[in-house]
Amino acid sequence: MKIDELDVRIVELFSEDAGIGVLAASRLLGVARATVQSRLDKLRAAGVVQGMAPTLNPANFGYPVMAIVSIEIVQGMGHVPVGTALREIPEIVEMYTVSGDHDVMVRVVARSNDDLQRVLDSVSSASAVNRTRSVVVLQTHFQNRVLPLFAHVGGAAERNAE
Amino acid sequence: MKIDELDVRIVELFSEDAGIGVLAASRLLGVARATVQSRLDKLRAAGVVQGMAPTLNPANFGYPVMAIVSIEIVQGMGHVPVGTALREIPEIVEMYTVSGDHDVMVRVVARSNDDLQRVLDSVSSASAVNRTRSVVVLQTHFQNRVLPLFAHVGGAAERNAE
DNA sequence: GGGAACGTGAGCATTGTGTTCAGCCTATGG
DNA sequence: CCATAGGCTGAACACAATGCTCACGTTCCC
Numbered sequence: 001m002k003i004d005e006l007d008v009r010i011v012e013l014f015s016e017d018a019g020i021g022v023l024a025a026s027r028l029l030g031v032a033r034a035t036v037q038s039r040l041d042k043l044r045a046a047g048v049v050q051g052m053a054p055t056l057n058p059a060n061f062g063y064p065v066m067a068i069v070s071i072e073i074v075q076g077m078g079h080v081p082v083g084t085a086l087r088e089i090p091e092i093v094e095m096y097t098v099s100g101d102h103d104v105m106v107r108v109v110a111r112s113n114d115d116l117q118r119v120l121d122s123v124s125s126a127s128a129v130n131r132t133r134s135v136v137v138l139q140t141h142f143q144n145r146v147l148p149l150f151a152h153v154g155g156a157a158e159r160n161a162e
Numbered sequence: 163m164k165i166d167e168l169d170v171r172i173v174e175l176f177s178e179d180a181g182i183g184v185l186a187a188s189r190l191l192g193v194a195r196a197t198v199q200s201r202l203d204k205l206r207a208a209g210v211v212q213g214m215a216p217t218l219n220p221a222n223f224g225y226p227v228m229a230i231v232s233i234e235i236v237q238g239m240g241h242v243p244v245g246t247a248l249r250e251i252p253e254i255v256e257m258y259t260v261s262g263d264h265d266v267m268v269r270v271v272a273r274s275n276d277d278l279q280r281v282l283d284s285v286s287s288a289s290a291v292n293r294t295r296s297v298v299v300l301q302t303h304f305q306n307r308v309l310p311l312f313a314h315v316g317g318a319a320e321r322n323a324e
Numbered sequence: 325g326g327g328a329a330c331g332t333g334a335g336c337a338t339t340g341t342g343t344t345c346a347g348c349c350t351a352t353g354g
Numbered sequence: 355c356c357a358t359a360g361g362c363t364g365a366a367c368a369c370a371a372t373g374c375t376c377a378c379g380t381t382c383c384c
Contacts, residue, residue, distance in 0.1 A: 001223055011216055018180055018214035023340055032363045037342085047222035052180035052214055054173055056308040060209035061163055061315055068260065068267060083303055090310040098230065100297035105230060109311070135262035141245055144306060146218040148252040149271070153223055185371055194332050199373085 001046040006031065008154035010039055011049065015147055018052045058093065063109040065116050066137040069123055070102035077128040079103060085126040091119045102133070163208040168193065170316035172201055173211065177309055180214045220255070225271040227278050228299040231285055232264035239290040241265060247288040253281045264295070 006029070013025045022040070026033040043049040058064075073082050079097050082104055086092055094107035108123070110116035116136070124132050168191070175187045184202070188195040205211040220226075235244050241259050244266055248254055256269035270285070272278035278298070286294050 003223060011218065015215045016213075018216060021340060033341095034343095034364085035362055038361085047219060050217035050219050052216050053177045054180060054214050055212035056173065056312055057209060057212050058308055058311060061165060061312065063311065066258075068258070079301075087303070090314045093307050093311065094305050095303035095307075096228075096230070096299045097301040097303065098297040098299050102297070105297070105299075135260040135264070135267070137258045137260050137267075139241075139259040141249070141257035141259065143256050145255050145257075146220060149220060149225065149255065150218055150223065152252045183371060195372095196333085196374095197331055200330085 001048060003048070003150070003154045005154050006035075007039055007043060008151045010036055011043070011150060012147060014040075014052070058109045062111055063091070065110040065112055066140070067108050067110070067116055067120070067134050068137060069106050069108060069120065069132050069134040071104040071106065071123070071129055072101070072131040073103045073128050074130045082126065082128045085128065086123065089119070089122055089126075092123070163210060165210070165312070165316045167316050168197075169201055169205060170313050172198055173205070173312060174309060176202075176214070220271045224273055225253070227272040227274055228302070229270050229272070229278055229282070229296050230299060231268050231270060231282065231294050231296040233266040233268065233285065233291055234263070234293040235265045235290050236292045244288065244290045247290065248285065251281070251284055251288075254285070 009029055010025060013020055013028060022036050023033050026036040029036065040049070044051070058066075071082070073079065083095070083097075086095060086104070086106060089108075091108045091110060092106045093109055096105050097103065098105050106123070108116070108119050110119045113136075120132065120134055123129065171191055172187060175182055175190060184198050185195050188198040191198065202211070206213070220228075233244070235241060245257070245259075248257060248266070248268060251270075253270045253272060254268045255271055258267050259265065260267050268285070270278070270281050272281045275298075282294065282296055285291065
């Protein structure tokens with residue numbers, strides 16, 4: 001997928017406000033409506049843009065506390081059973097299988113520090129979980145900040161070879 | 163902010179496809195259009211819904227490799243200079259200040275394992291960074307999965323969703 | 325009971341959508 | 355050197371959705 005500056009500008013506009021609409025975007029960018037439409041279609045078809053979704057902030061509906069938990073699973077168990085077990089815990093908002101000392105890393109949210117204890121316990125008590133180590137998030141600098149990278153890719157198209 | 167089942171159903175609909183529109187959502191839910199509109203306004207005003215944004219997937223525009231890096235900063239330096247230094251690296255898509263042995267945790271993406279080396283080096287060479295430890299993400303189970311938690315808050319705990 | 329907050333259904337003018345089309349430009353390749 | 359393909363344009367069209375406002379019926383609680 002080749003991404004140029006127009007693609008970047010379109011995505012930036014829709015990131016500010018997805019409700020902007022194809023027509024308004026085309027006017028702001030000084031291009032034809034059909035162009036914006038076809039670019040969006042292509043970006044979506046390529047999977048670059050997965051879709052448009054409302055951004056939910058757990059901190060604003062009762063879950064201001066966040067922690068990152070490294071999980072070590074018991075030897076001999078695949079990572080699949082852990083995955084299915086942990087999937088049932090709604091407080092887990094992110095989950096990866098990773099290399100290194102630990103096997104799984106998750107990000108959890110909680111209502112309070114007290115509540116975090118409960119969440120961590122529910123993680124620990126999942127089957128196939130051996131040991132956990134958790135750190136509390138003190139400050140969120142940014143989350144899911146993909147736009148600068150995307151702009152970098154789009155801008156590098158002219159200056160650098162790919 | 164009090165969240166009821168209608169709020170959850172509205173957000174679920176818009177999460178599937180934010181372009182669904184207020185009118186179509188109201189028809190699917192069997193409520194008046196003005197109701198959906200006012201609910202959305204309130205959710206947005208409360209900050210529960212931050213906005214609607216296109217979901218970008220770095221894996222689909224050239225960055226399929228992902229890693230999580232724990233960073234220890236040099237004693238005596240505040241976390242602010244590290245933050246500003248790391249902010250300049252577009253490959254960092256997530257950044258937290260955390261408690262525990264390490265001080266900062268970031269999630270980075272890269273074009274390949276080779277490229278990951280370059281990204282990690284650029285992190286390590288940031289000012290105030292003392293030591294880093296990184297793990298490679300082998301599998302992404304889910305990212306930013308807030309809907310189940312939101313549904314849980316909305317009193318849909320008894321109900322089996324999806 | 326009074327009042328506030330909420331949901332309803334309806335109305336209105338305006339605007340955006342999806343779709344299609346022919347024409348034009350530029351880059352690429354025979 | 356010309357031919358072809360792909361992208362962008364601007365326009366057209368019917369249709370649908372939007373933002374806004376309103377009067378009215380509930381429900382809940384002071």
